[in-house]
Amino acid sequence: MSGFLDGLLRLRRGPWEMVATVLIAVGVVMLMQPYVMWLYTYSFIVTLVGTVMFIVVSHFPE
Amino acid sequence: MPSNPIDSAARATPEPVARKIRGLSDRAIAWLFVAPTIFLLLAINIFPLIWTIRLSFTNFRANRPNREVEWVGLRNYERILTDSDIWLTMQATAHFLFWTIFFQVLIGFTLAWLINRKFRGNDLWTTIIVLPMMLSPAVVGNFWTFLYQPQIGLFNYVVSFFTGVDPSSFEMLGSVTLAPWSIVIVDTWMWTPFVMLICLAGLRSIPDYIYEAAEIDRASKLRQFFTITLPMVLPFLMLAVLFRGIENFKMFDLVVQLTGGGPGSITEVTSINLKREAFEKWRTGYASAYAIILFVTVFGLASIYVKALNKVKQR
Numbered sequence: 001m002s003g004f005l006d007g008l009l010r011l012r013r014g015p016w017e018m019v020a021t022v023l024i025a026v027g028v029v030m031l032m033q034p035y036v037m038w039l040y041t042y043s044f045i046v047t048l049v050g051t052v053m054f055i056v057v058s059h060f061p062e
Numbered sequence: 063m064p065s066n067p068i069d070s071a072a073r074a075t076p077e078p079v080a081r082k083i084r085g086l087s088d089r090a091i092a093w094l095f096v097a098p099t100i101f102l103l104l105a106i107n108i109f110p111l112i113w114t115i116r117l118s119f120t121n122f123r124a125n126r127p128n129r130e131v132e133w134v135g136l137r138n139y140e141r142i143l144t145d146s147d148i149w150l151t152m153q154a155t156a157h158f159l160f161w162t163i164f165f166q167v168l169i170g171f172t173l174a175w176l177i178n179r180k181f182r183g184n185d186l187w188t189t190i191i192v193l194p195m196m197l198s199p200a201v202v203g204n205f206w207t208f209l210y211q212p213q214i215g216l217f218n219y220v221v222s223f224f225t226g227v228d229p230s231s232f233e234m235l236g237s238v239t240l241a242p243w244s245i246v247i248v249d250t251w252m253w254t255p256f257v258m259l260i261c262l263a264g265l266r267s268i269p270d271y272i273y274e275a276a277e278i279d280r281a282s283k284l285r286q287f288f289t290i291t292l293p294m295v296l297p298f299l300m301l302a303v304l305f306r307g308i309e310n311f312k313m314f315d316l317v318v319q320l321t322g323g324g325p326g327s328i329t330e331v332t333s334i335n336l337k338r339e340a341f342e343k344w345r346t347g348y349a350s351a352y353a354i355i356l357f358v359t360v361f362g363l364a365s366i367y368v369k370a371l372n373k374v375k376q377r
Binding site: 028037050054 | 153
């Protein structure tokens, strides 16, 4: 866990890609879940943030 | 002296052209070769994408090109993301996505595991199993429509044979409860071989010595499966899930052929709904915003897919 946080603070690719991947996955689940309308409403922004983050952080050093 | 193809090509190049090329740097020549592809990519992919993003902020209607176009800002996105009908189509897509992936992974992995055990006729069975994958979705949709016919369809008779239910008492494509499952069955039938092939690649990449070491350590077959087979096939499985997820998220042809989104709108997946908004209701600006939402979702999933693919390549 400390390695993960350390990677985040030192702007390393691996942990940041993990965060972006989780955001994309959460966004997709929010988009398709049948329970809460506001989750659906905010799903797009979560997916968009995750996707843009993924593009940016994939240029970070390993 | 024997001449190679490069020398022959150089000799065949007319002198004025050759003189021009000789003056160019390697980098410039490389750009010269790549330029047509980049131009095509920009014209076919990038320009329409940017144009769609622009349209998504307007109230443009393609059937009224002369009407004044109004800039509406984020209103189209706001309307889509608060529309309960579109939310329902997302749920229909989610139902289709979840169950097709579930069954395809379950059956695909089981088939791969069975095929991986060397037996007589192994290759023949592999060929027979992968046949559905090679068919066109339009053809598959068409002949499954006949198979699902309550009076003459084979599917109802098979179900009747196993359950004793009257074959004409249920209609797979006409029933609100059965229609979503009819699409799941057809997609599973068609695309399970693909998952099987990927799993098979994963299973065949596991070296035998790992199992031999496990045998020496007296690990049971079940333990070998959970500690060797499953973890080593998991990246391949993840790849198959992501690929099928992206493909099924965009599913259009098969559903149109089978149910056309009906009965009612119970099987109306997002791509069908998008097509209706764009080319039946002609709300181009609104449909563009809808397309951008789907694009970002698929792009996000594709990014994860590429990451998973690189991990598999590193193995």
